[in-house]
Amino acid sequence: MAPLKAILLATLQLASASVVAADGLNARAQAAGKKYFxxxxxxxxxxxxxxxxxxxxxxxxxxxxxxxxxxxxxxxxxxxxxxxxxxxxxxxxxxxxxxxxxxxxxxxxxxxxxxxxxxxxxxxxxxxxxxxxxxxxxxxxxxxxxxxxxxxxxxxxxxxxxxxxxxxxxxxxxxxxxxxxxxxxxxxxxxxxxxxxxxxxxxxxxxxxxxxxxxxxxxxxxxxxxxxxxxxxxxxxxxxxxxxxxxxxxxxxxxxxxxxxxxxxxxxxxxxxxxxxxxxxxxxxxxxxxxxxxxxxxxxxxxPPAATTTAASGGGQGGCTAPQWAQCGGNGYSGCKTCAAPYTCKYSNDWYSQCL
Known part of the structure; x- marks a missing residue:
């Protein structure tokens, strides 16, 4: 089990490092409180x-x-x-x-x-x-x-x-x-x-x-x-x-x-x-x-990952969850309405809500 634990730990550390390194015009805009660049x-x-x-x-x-x-x-x-x-x-x-x-x-x-x-x-x-x-x-x-x-x-x-x-x-x-x-x-x-x-x-x-x-x-x-x-x-x-x-x-x-x-x-x-x-x-x-x-x-x-279906999500359309930045509501919208943790479905206008 020790080698497996070491591999999992290394994988998690690599994933964390890639998140920290993520940057760009849109990433900076969102960090400044904007919806997008x-x-x-x-x-x-x-x-x-x-x-x-x-x-x-x-x-x-x-x-x-x-x-x-x-x-x-x-x-x-x-x-x-x-x-x-x-x-x-x-x-x-x-x-x-x-x-x-x-x-x-x-x-x-x-x-x-x-x-x-x-x-x-x-x-x-x-x-x-x-x-x-x-x-x-x-x-x-x-x-x-x-x-x-x-x-x-x-x-x-x-x-x-x-x-x-x-x-x-x-x-x-x-x-x-x-x-x-x-x-x-x-x-x-x-x-x-x-x-x-x-x-x-x-x-x-x-x-x-x-x-x-x-x-x-x-x-x-x-x-x-x-x-x-x-x-x-x-x-x-x-x-x-x-x-x-x-x-x-x-x-x-x-x-x-x-x-x-x-x-x-x-x-x-x-x-x-x-x-x-x-x-x-x-x-x-x-x-x-x-x-x-x-x-x-x-x-x-x-x-961001595509929306995935999970029985453990506890809600949403057909039990699916929407990833960060994805749409999660609005008039006529029929997709996933529950955001993946830790994100929350935020109202933007009558036609669009987003996981933020």
Missing amino acids: GTEISTQVMGDANANNIAKNSQDFGQYTCENEMKFDATEPSRGSFNYANADKIVAQAQANGQLMRCHALVWHSQVPSWVSNGKFDNATLISIMKNHIANVVGHYKGKCYAWDVVNEALNEDGTYRALNLIKMVKSYGAPIHGFGMQGHMTAGQVGSASQYVSNMQAFANLGVEVAFTELDIATPSSSPNFAQQATDYATIVSACKQVSACVGITTWGFTDKYTWISNSAPLIWDTSLQKKAAYNAILNAWGSGTGTGTGATTTSKA
Whole structure:
């Protein structure tokens, strides 16, 4: 028995050491009291094994947003015909790694399918089309989304309304608005101070809504990049979010310059060779002390375990338990509702509760 006891002890010590060493952008964000640090992801990134290994690391990314795969033209390419294949792949990967989904986007002025934009429909028909689209997409992902970007980019860059009638309609029906997402497509050296972002976020927080940075990147020319300034600017945004309790997290619009929507720019945290840039450690430091070394290793860390069935759990759906960070409740949710010890099911909103 002695050798077996020694092996078990050594195994437990190794497991403990791996937990202590776990660290990364998301781990630091959660240690600072936030729900997540996340990234936009696409099936193109998933098709690149090396890039996808970074995306799957839940120590760095605790949340995904689809780049284009959930947008109107992708999910309903022809009227009444829905295609969820690509978006489903992203959702499945998030679920496998215990990552949240911020689902994106139901109503947007861009990437509308041509059958809508060229259809010459009257107002009543357009409203019917929109309702049918939303019902189908939200229904398909029922219970799988932590949040929905319902109306995307309702404001122009100068602050004027881009979707004024939609906002009036939502208000007239008395529909609740639970959160406000701040896009952050910025330029290095023009980000400014953290205080201005704190002030803006707090103004929305005072209305009783969550606040999040939903699309953050900080452009710098790839031909003559200023990565030091970029790192400072990323830290500024993180610092601002950290100071506002209602700021639940930050989503970068991608994570590697290899896959960015901005031409001739290097706006993200990993370079085109999938190496971490100065911004990575700047973000870590801005969140504050984590639980490990700050290396943010992308190949050795492990995601939270999948939900397991156990007769000894004493509750939950079918006697199963949900792991840390997994969903455990919400309208329409039918999965495990009891969290594995020592975690507790915490209410976030009517549609989402999480094991924390």
